[in-house]
Amino acid sequence: MKGAEILIKALEHEGVDVIFGYPGGAIMPVYDALVGSKLKHILVRHEQAAALAADGYARASGNVGVCMATSGPGATNLLTGIANAHLDSVPMVAITGQVSTTLMGTDAFQEVDIFGMSMSVVKHNFIVRKTADIAKTIHDAFELARSGRPGPVLIDFPKDVVSAELEDVQFKDSSSKPMPRPEAKDLHIAHDLLLNSRQPLIYAGGGIRIAGASKELRAFVDATGIPVVTTLQGLGSIPADHPLNLGMLGMHGTKAANFAVQSCDLLVCIGARFDDRVTGKLAEFAPGAKVIHMDADPAEIGKLRMVQCAIMGDIKVALNFLHVRPEIDFWVKRCMLNKEKYAWDYNAPMESVYAPKFIKEMSDRAPENTFISCDVGQHQMWVAQHYGFKAPHNHLTSGGLGTMGFGLPAAIGAQFASPESCVVTVSGDGSIMMNIQELATLKRYNIPVKIVLFDNKALGMVRQWQELFFNENYSEVDLSDNPDFVKVAEAFGIPSYRVERADEVNDAIERMFNHQGPVLLHVLIDPKANVWPLVPPGKSNEQMMEAKTV
Amino acid sequence: MKFTVSIRLSNTEGALERLLGRLRQRAFEISSMSAERTADRAFLDARFTIEGSRDVEPVIKQLAKCYEVQSLKFQYTEGGAQNGQWQNHAEREVVCLPV
Numbered sequence: 136m137k138g139a140e141i142l143i144k145a146l147e148h149e150g151v152d153v154i155f156g157y158p159g160g161a162i163m164p165v166y167d168a169l170v171g172s173k174l175k176h177i178l179v180r181h182e183q184a185a186a187l188a189a190d191g192y193a194r195a196s197g198n199v200g201v202c203m204a205t206s207g208p209g210a211t212n213l214l215t216g217i218a219n220a221h222l223d224s225v226p227m228v229a230i231t232g233q234v235s236t237t238l239m240g241t242d243a244f245q246e247v248d249i250f251g252m253s254m255s256v257v258k259h260n261f262i263v264r265k266t267a268d269i270a271k272t273i274h275d276a277f278e279l280a281r282s283g284r285p286g287p288v289l290i291d292f293p294k295d296v297v298s299a300e301l302e303d304v305q306f307k308d309s310s311s312k313p314m315p316r317p318e319a320k321d322l323h324i325a326h327d328l329l330l331n332s333r334q335p336l337i338y339a340g341g342g343i344r345i346a347g348a349s350k351e352l353r354a355f356v357d358a359t360g361i362p363v364v365t366t367l368q369g370l371g372s373i374p375a376d377h378p379l380n381l382g383m384l385g386m387h388g389t390k391a392a393n394f395a396v397q398s399c400d401l402l403v404c405i406g407a408r409f410d411d412r413v414t415g416k417l418a419e420f421a422p423g424a425k426v427i428h429m430d431a432d433p434a435e436i437g438k439l440r441m442v443q444c445a446i447m448g449d450i451k452v453a454l455n456f457l458h459v460r461p462e463i464d465f466w467v468k469r470c471m472l473n474k475e476k477y478a479w480d481y482n483a484p485m486e487s488v489y490a491p492k493f494i495k496e497m498s499d500r501a502p503e504n505t506f507i508s509c510d511v512g513q514h515q516m517w518v519a520q521h522y523g524f525k526a527p528h529n530h531l532t533s534g535g536l537g538t539m540g541f542g543l544p545a546a547i548g549a550q551f552a553s554p555e556s557c558v559v560t561v562s563g564d565g566s567i568m569m570n571i572q573e574l575a576t577l578k579r580y581n582i583p584v585k586i587v588l589f590d591n592k593a594l595g596m597v598r599q600w601q602e603l604f605f606n607e608n609y610s611e612v613d614l615s616d617n618p619d620f621v622k623v624a625e626a627f628g629i630p631s632y633r634v635e636r637a638d639e640v641n642d643a644i645e646r647m648f649n650h651q652g653p654v655l656l657h658v659l660i661d662p663k664a665n666v667w668p669l670v671p672p673g674k675s676n677e678q679m680m681e682a683k684t685v
Numbered sequence: 686m687k688f689t690v691s692i693r694l695s696n697t698e699g700a701l702e703r704l705l706g707r708l709r710q711r712a713f714e715i716s717s718m719s720a721e722r723t724a725d726r727a728f729l730d731a732r733f734t735i736e737g738s739r740d741v742e743p744v745i746k747q748l749a750k751c752y753e754v755q756s757l758k759f760q761y762t763e764g765g766a767q768n769g770q771w772q773n774h775a776e777r778e779v780v781c782l783p784v
Contacts, residue, residue, distance in 0.1 A: 250699060254706055259752050262698055279752070434746035 139168035159205025162232030186216020191548025207245030222535025226285035258286030332401035341368025342406010344527035358458035371524030390477035419675035510566030540569025574627035687763035700753035713737035
């Protein structure tokens with residue numbers, strides 16, 4: 136059996152059903168072996184989109200996403216997508232072709248040291264220098280990618296290694312290491328901290344989705360009666376409409392969430408990591424709070440905030456154990472009053488489309504289990520604020536890396552993970568151009584992704600910061616010469632229509648959800664619309680700026 | 686802050702480079718280092734003396750997370766609470782790569 140065939144069979148043993156990739160010179164033996172295999176290969180139009188689609192597939196399915204590219208530029212183009220998965224702890228295996236071992240280190244055609252280049256953006260990486268190591272390396276890579284705190288693993292395959300023949304290959308069954316139980320002594324410390332708290336708050340992050348612990352979180356919240364704030368990645372880990380959910384915290388969080396964080400006496404951090412977009416000025420974050428930190432990764436404990444109790448291992452076990460009922464009626468009432476007082480106001484008296492209201496309408500009308508992917512910028516924050524997520528895996532957003540161009544490929548990945556579900560990507564006129572070529576992928580495979588493209592003729596989030604923090608000195612943010620996006624979509628064979636007025640929104644959303652194939656809505660919005668509230672950089676979370684006028 | 690780390694690594698491609706990268710990214714400076722392969726070629730025993738202004742514990746945890754790391758101990762040589770005492774780092778992430 137050829138090395139390339141071993142590679143394909145090893146992927147099949149890992150339960151892989153779909154690969155996102157792009158062929159080229161050094162990876163050709165693998166593409167040769169792909170023909171006739173059980174694997175479905177999706178040909179994207181740029182390798183970055185292969186990695187981002189694998190990322191979207193992994194987030195939506197909970198399984199390891201797989202992408203593949205050739206050596207040199209193919210491999211370097213994967214890097215942004217790999218880094219994206221790394222920062223959001225997404226399980227991924229990236230396969231790269233490499234020049235033959237005899238040519239490595241000679242500056243051969245399409246040679247780059249992708250092993251060295253990727254080292255700081257992967258959970259682990261390998262070069263396979265012997266055909267006999269292919270099957271075991273793939274098994275180990277998948278086990279690493281999905282175990283503990285997940286992440287991307289890159290495997291570099293020199294061309295001669297996958298071209299050589301080998302007999303008697305052994306394949307191991309797919310496996311992952313079980314999460315250990317938390318230490319009993321830590322659980323008892325947490326139990327006492329909870330019981331003695333008077334103003335506790337749950338700070339839920341992406342670790343809930345990764346652990347599949349939404350049900351346990353909900354039971355914990357219902358049993359303890361403690362209010363919850365979530366991170367961007369934690370949205371949906373408790374349903375948006377749960378009475379104790381105060382919304383997202385941090386830079387564009389709700390006032391109710393940020394005020395609660397700043398006044399709590401106990402912060403129960405579950406699968407979150409005190410990111411700077413969450414904490415604002417770190418020294419003034421939750422200043423009066425003791426901290427319980429639950430995480431799969433010991434390196435996160437005490438990294439940015441000292442904790443009184445660390446719980447490592449299976450958070451489901453921890454959440455089920457900690458069903459205590461502290462005396463917090465006064466605190467909960469205060470949180471609820473703030474939630475009511477600072478509820479979103481969708482009354483925008485204007486003829487043009489108000490993006491937050493559009494997203495709220497879309498959320499109210501979306502079919503069950505709709506997946507929403509985002510690009511990066513103002514629209515991403517509006518989705519986070521105004522879409523009512525019921526489950527965390529339904530929200531695909533580039534939180535750590537902030538990768539413009541994530542949305543469309545991630546939506547493609549999500550659609551392959553859940554073919555029967557509705558998948559919508561919300562983008563901006565800046566971000567969409569980062570991976571616009573993937574409209575061709577939608578058309579080729581008739582992938583029924585719905586695209587909502589908010590167009591404010593600017594790089595909106597950068598423009599907003601220049602307005603607020605750089606004395607309105609607008610530098611390179613004008614996109615008023617955008618192409619006609621309706622014509623662009625139609626040129627790719629994707630139906631498209633424009634939404635220009637507020638009174639067109641409801642019909643447009645209805646039409647979009649009823650459309651069977653891919654479709655693009657080009658939604659014109661006010662170029663001056665900003666995201667509010669906003670915690671200015673370097674300030675504490677209680678110093679939120681608000682809109683002067685709608 | 687100055688400290689010494691003694692690490693046993695599995696002798697796999699890129700293992701030492703991975704450790705050095707994690708130190709460099711966090712702005713730690715290596716003032717001396719040595720590394721020697723074990724007789725059976727399975728491991729590499731490395732020792733670094735490191736200086737930096739950041740807290741030591743987080744970078745120790747980052748080093749311990751590398752899958753090649755089999756064991757790790759460290760001692761503060763300047764500026765730490767327990768100068769001169771070796772401390773074993775027991776915590777690892779919940780999975781280890783089989784050697």
